Amino acid sequence: xDKFRIKGxxxxxxxVEISGAKNSALPAMAAALLTAxxxxxxxxxxxxxxxxxxxxxAFMDAKVSVTEVPASDYLIEAPTLNHAEAPYELVxxxxxxxxxxxxxxxxxxxxxxxxxxxxxxxxxxxxxxLKALEQMGVExxxxxxxxxxxxxxxRLKGAHxxxxxxxxxxxxxxxxxxxxxxxxxxxxxxxxxxxxTDLVALLRKMGAKIEGEGTSTLRIRGVxxxxxxxxxxxxxxxxxxxxxxxxxxxxxxxxxxNCAPEHLGAVIAKMQQAGVPIETVNKTTLRVRGAQKLVGSxxxxxxxxxxxxDMQAQYMALATQAEGxxxxxxxxxxxxxxHASEMIRMGANISVDGRRAVVRGPAQLSGTxxxxxxxxxxxxxxxxxxxASGETFIDRVYHIDRGYEGIVEKLQGxxxxxxxxxxxxx
Ligand code: EPU
Numbered sequence: 144x145d146k147f148r149i150k151g152x153x154x155x156x157x158x159v160e161i162s163g164a165k166n167s168a169l170p171a172m173a174a175a176l177l178t179a180x181x182x183x184x185x186x187x188x189x190x191x192x193x194x195x196x197x198x199x200x201a202f203m204d205a206k207v208s209v210t211e212v213p214a215s216d217y218l219i220e221a222p223t224l225n226h227a228e229a230p231y232e233l234v235x236x237x238x239x240x241x242x243x244x245x246x247x248x249x250x251x252x253x254x255x256x257x258x259x260x261x262x263x264x265x266x267x268x269x270x271x272x273l274k275a276l277e278q279m280g281v282e283x284x285x286x287x288x289x290x291x292x293x294x295x296x297x298r299l300k301g302a303h304x305x306x307x308x309x310x311x312x313x314x315x316x317x318x319x320x321x322x323x324x325x326x327x328x329x330x331x332x333x334x335x336x337x338x339x340t341d342l343v344a345l346l347r348k349m350g351a352k353i354e355g356e357g358t359s360t361l362r363i364r365g366v367x368x369x370x371x372x373x374x375x376x377x378x379x380x381x382x383x384x385x386x387x388x389x390x391x392x393x394x395x396x397x398x399x400x401n402c403a404p405e406h407l408g409a410v411i412a413k414m415q416q417a418g419v420p421i422e423t424v425n426k427t428t429l430r431v432r433g434a435q436k437l438v439g440s441x442x443x444x445x446x447x448x449x450x451x452x453d454m455q456a457q458y459m460a461l462a463t464q465a466e467g468x469x470x471x472x473x474x475x476x477x478x479x480x481x482h483a484s485e486m487i488r489m490g491a492n493i494s495v496d497g498r499r500a501v502v503r504g505p506a507q508l509s510g511t512x513x514x515x516x517x518x519x520x521x522x523x524x525x526x527x528x529x530x531a532s533g534e535t536f537i538d539r540v541y542h543i544d545r546g547y548e549g550i551v552e553k554l555q556g557x558x559x560x561x562x563x564x565x566x567x568x569x
Contacts, residue, residue: 149528150560155395157557162188162548163376175219176246180371188548231257245316249323252294265476278302301326322351324365348372380406394433439467456523462502482520485513510535
């Protein structure tokens with residue numbers, strides 16, 4: 144397994160370019176199953192999860208091709224789908240495989256999708272996806288670890304669905320199912336994340352009739368057929384936020400290009416409150432510099448437009464360097480503090496009690512070998528390594544490869560001393 148070796152203490156300076164959003168590209172690829180025609184996606188990041196999604200679509204007999212220049216484009220064409228199945232081998236490596244359930248039900252009226260198990264950050268059930276599909280006329284049973292779903296009629300029927308809890312991929316799944324259903328579907332308490340809005344934009348280009356994106360009520364008037372289109376995936380707001388912290392934590396000066404500052408309102412506001420100078424240079428560019436004085440500031444994760452849970456580990460790394468106390472409250476996932484124990488091993492002063500973590504700073508971190516436990520935890524540890532004294536080795540970086548395109552090269556490009564140590568050489 145590859146590792147990262149980081150020599151901390153270098154202020155990062157220069158320009159980084161943000162890639163397309165993994166969590167937008169995933170539902171966009173699944174949405175291509177809704178039509179027999181070609182869907183071309185631009186600005187798809189080169190990350191492992193999207194390769195897994197491509198394998199999954201290919202398993203179902205969709206044709207997926209990738210062009211590399213200038214950025215990565217995915218061309219997906221699914222004239223016929225012969226295997227309406229997401230097998231365990233693929234689902235276990237990527238929970239977002241569940242996103243194929245809605246499109247398969249809409250297009251074929253049947254699907255067999257492996258139940259995603261729990262993962263490092265929590266139990267992560269999919270009950271809300273299934274309940275909503277049942278309301279749309281789908282019979283669901285689970286056996287041998289698989290969700291077996293079958294529509295009682297050829298087309299799903301529109302329904303009034305109130306999500307008990309806000310769910311991002313749940314909203315996306317049902318949006319896709321409803322796009323081809325008979326009649327109107329209303330989704331209440333739906334997710335307002337920019338990735339959901341991006342999916343609506345794509346579905347609309349494919350001929351779907353949807354209103355209400357960006358609000359918690361979505362209205363979908365089902366159509367009989369969707370067609371092919373082209374779409375450019377939005378910039379990755381979590382990668383952007385990660386580089387904002389990288390610039391701030393190292394006392395550097397980074398210009399972050401090809402991003403969408405309007406998707407980072409809560410993150411920018413919180414970092415500014417902690418004393419970090421962040422400037423919106425234009426609609427696609429941010430500049431971040433080291434704080435004159437970094438101060439502790441409490442933070443609670445929330446659904447969008449609140450502070451993203453996917454930025455919590457990175458914020459915790461920043462909080463270790465701030466003067467005073469930062470109380471962090473994680474409200475979305477029950478077990479998302481695995482990075483905290485690794486940061487403590489690096490010298491951070493953090494105490495965790497259930498969903499609350501209290502970080503006292505500033506602490507001089509010192510490099511050691513740490514384990515990455517999930518994608519965003521890995522990002523938090525990379526950031527901690529960038530300010531630690533001496534060398535930090537991060538194990539199990541396959542987690543970070545799932546969602547950050549070229550993170551080593553991008554960090555090297557702005558002066559970080561980081562390298563990938565390949566398994567054989569380690
Ligand atoms: N939940 C249920 N039942 C459901 C669905 C969700 O109880 O049927 C619970 C979850 O257990 C969790 C909460 O609702 O406590 C929110 O989960 P949500 O469904 O919104 O999460 P998700 O759709 O599985 C997406 C992102 C995650 C991100 C979360 C929250 C994708 C592919 N994944 O997951 O991204 O953390 O929303 O914003 O979009 C990541 O990129 O590292 C990542 C984990």
